[in-house]
Amino acid sequence: MSFRPPVPTAVIERLKVAAGPGGYLDALEDMAPYVKSWRGNWVGATPLVLRPKTTEEVAALVKICAETSTAIVPQSGNTGLTYGSQPGKGMNEVVLSLSRMKAVRDIDLKNDTITVEAGVVLQEIQRLAADKNRLFPLSLGAEGTCQIGGNISTNAGGIQVLRYGNTRNLVLGLEVVLPDGRIWNGLRGLRKDNTGYDLKQLFISGEGTLGIITAAVLKLFPKPNETQTAWIAVESPEAGVELLAHMRATIGESVTSFELIGRSIVDLLLESMPVHSDPLRSVYPWYVLTELTGQGEPGSLAEPLSAALESAAEKGLIQDAVIASSNEQGKRLWKMREDFAFAQQHAGGTIAHDISVPLSRITEFIHRADNALLAAYPTVRPTCFGHVGDGNLHYNPAKPVDWTYERYVGERERINQIVHDIVVDLGGSISAEHGIGLLRLDENLRYKSQVEVDMLTAVKRVFDPANIMNPGKLIRL
Numbered sequence: 001m002s003f004r005p006p007v008p009t010a011v012i013e014r015l016k017v018a019a020g021p022g023g024y025l026d027a028l029e030d031m032a033p034y035v036k037s038w039r040g041n042w043v044g045a046t047p048l049v050l051r052p053k054t055t056e057e058v059a060a061l062v063k064i065c066a067e068t069s070t071a072i073v074p075q076s077g078n079t080g081l082t083y084g085s086q087p088g089k090g091m092n093e094v095v096l097s098l099s100r101m102k103a104v105r106d107i108d109l110k111n112d113t114i115t116v117e118a119g120v121v122l123q124e125i126q127r128l129a130a131d132k133n134r135l136f137p138l139s140l141g142a143e144g145t146c147q148i149g150g151n152i153s154t155n156a157g158g159i160q161v162l163r164y165g166n167t168r169n170l171v172l173g174l175e176v177v178l179p180d181g182r183i184w185n186g187l188r189g190l191r192k193d194n195t196g197y198d199l200k201q202l203f204i205s206g207e208g209t210l211g212i213i214t215a216a217v218l219k220l221f222p223k224p225n226e227t228q229t230a231w232i233a234v235e236s237p238e239a240g241v242e243l244l245a246h247m248r249a250t251i252g253e254s255v256t257s258f259e260l261i262g263r264s265i266v267d268l269l270l271e272s273m274p275v276h277s278d279p280l281r282s283v284y285p286w287y288v289l290t291e292l293t294g295q296g297e298p299g300s301l302a303e304p305l306s307a308a309l310e311s312a313a314e315k316g317l318i319q320d321a322v323i324a325s326s327n328e329q330g331k332r333l334w335k336m337r338e339d340f341a342f343a344q345q346h347a348g349g350t351i352a353h354d355i356s357v358p359l360s361r362i363t364e365f366i367h368r369a370d371n372a373l374l375a376a377y378p379t380v381r382p383t384c385f386g387h388v389g390d391g392n393l394h395y396n397p398a399k400p401v402d403w404t405y406e407r408y409v410g411e412r413e414r415i416n417q418i419v420h421d422i423v424v425d426l427g428g429s430i431s432a433e434h435g436i437g438l439l440r441l442d443e444n445l446r447y448k449s450q451v452e453v454d455m456l457t458a459v460k461r462v463f464d465p466a467n468i469m470n471p472g473k474l475i476r477l
């Protein structure tokens with residue numbers, strides 16, 4: 001990547017005038033939240049945070065950046081976990097925050113779509129849908145903070161992918177400001193459109209490297225009337241995967257979420273957050289947290305769930321289980337799952353891996369990764385949970401108790417290589433849902449074939465030949 005000098009003062013002044021009062025931040029303390037990653041382990045620097053309110057304002061600012069070769073880091077909720085939404089440390093990029101673009105442009109109930117601007121918080125879209133008796137199914141731990149522009153740019157996954165797919169499956173149309181400042185209006189609410197390359201797909205998971213998403217048409221679904229949640233003890237990951245097949249065969253597509261949880265993360269949670277309690281009386285090595293949803297009468301899935309668990313027990317697939325007796329109890333079980341992120345911080349830090357392998361290789365992955373890690377670091381604490389229904393695990397070994405965090409982080413590269421070599425050998429992906437950003441850039445380039453790297457680079461060159469859109473993230477020019 002070529003050297004980029006700090007943004008010249010004259011350019012900063014020009015951008016401020018174009019942004020207008022209230023359209024930018026330039027005081028260090030105001031900009032601090034925009035340059036720091038969610039976990040606090042990356043802190044960049046910028047001379048300016050731009051905060052446009054309309055697509056036209058975004059386009060005008062990007063035009064100035066294009067004319068002056070000024071690099072831009074698009075940012076939404078800043079909850080991404082790969083240092084993709086923060087600037088580097090050289091004061092040579094401006095941050096463009098979409099968080100003031102909050103308009104809901106349209107809700108079309110006959111077409112089952114909602115059109116929102118990029119800065120609308122995910123939880124707000126869920127609420128708007130629910131108010132109209134619809135469901136927007138994207139759901140993840142950061143949903144109270146992340147914004148739809150960021151969700152689309154990372155092709156976010158979350159806990160309902162099993163039934164509804166990734167963000168990619170939920171987007172029908174996009175509006176994008178291109179790196180030269182032109183606006184592409186692709187806000188079509190069509191489920192069928194075979195008129196050439198599906199351009200929106202390039203921006204979905206593009207991590208802000210090809211343009212700035214300013215609005216999107218999203219799919220809505222019927223709102224479920226019925227939800228059943230269960231916390232189930234299983235002997236092994238293999239039993240968990242077999243249980244998923246059993247439940248899908250007996251209950252069908254109502255199985256909406258299916259999370260595998262290792263005991264070690266439950267221990268960390270119970271140690272660090274006394275508000276939680278063990279859902280079962282005995283301790284088991286692995287658990288599944290599953291949710292069923294449907295359109296039938298409230299309570300209509302209770303019987304099918306009990307029957308599926310009974311037949312699973314007869315087959316020796318499960319050891320114990322509790323079915324939530326109320327919505328509140330169900331929510332408490334999900335809160336445990338959400339708080340794993342905090343439990344890991346309490347453990348003094350983990351080295352995170354967001355991997356996927358084919359479901360048929362999940363068990364092999366866990367065994368091989370645990371064995372390889374423990375051979376290299378006998379006191380490391382393997383910790384693993386995730387959206388196993390999608391073949392996606394957060395495999396986050398916690399540091400040895402008597403190590404400092406600095407010593408552990410010093411081993412990050414070697415640990416990543418141990419884990420990711422196994423993932424790639426099993427035909428998996430080193431980033432299932434969090435994306436590449438800066439964190440996984442070198443590794444991604446190492447594991448991808450030259451043909452794939454050439455195609456990615458060629459796409460980037462077509463859209464952004466001057467390399468001003470989130471340079472150095474996802475792909476290197």
Ligand SMILES: Cc1cc2nc3c(=O)[nH]c(=O)nc-3n(C[C@H](O)[C@H](O)[C@H](O)COP(=O)(O)OP(=O)(O)OC[C@H]3O[C@@H](n4cnc5c(N)ncnc54)[C@H](O)[C@@H]3O)c2cc1C
Nearest residue numbers: 076077078079080084141147149150151153157158208213
């Ligand atoms: C507690 C917690 C739980 C999480 N759970 C999950 C999970 O289950 N599944 C999952 O997939 N992720 C998860 N994440 C990661 C994160 O929430 C997602 O990646 C989310 O989609 C990021 O959205 P954001 O608005 O915060 O985007 P940001 O962090 O602001 O940006 C993410 C990327 O998109 C780019 N970008 C942002 N907005 C735009 C735009 N409008 N146009 C172009 N590019 C843009 C940025 O430059 C950056 O590269 C979790 C994070 C936390 C902190």
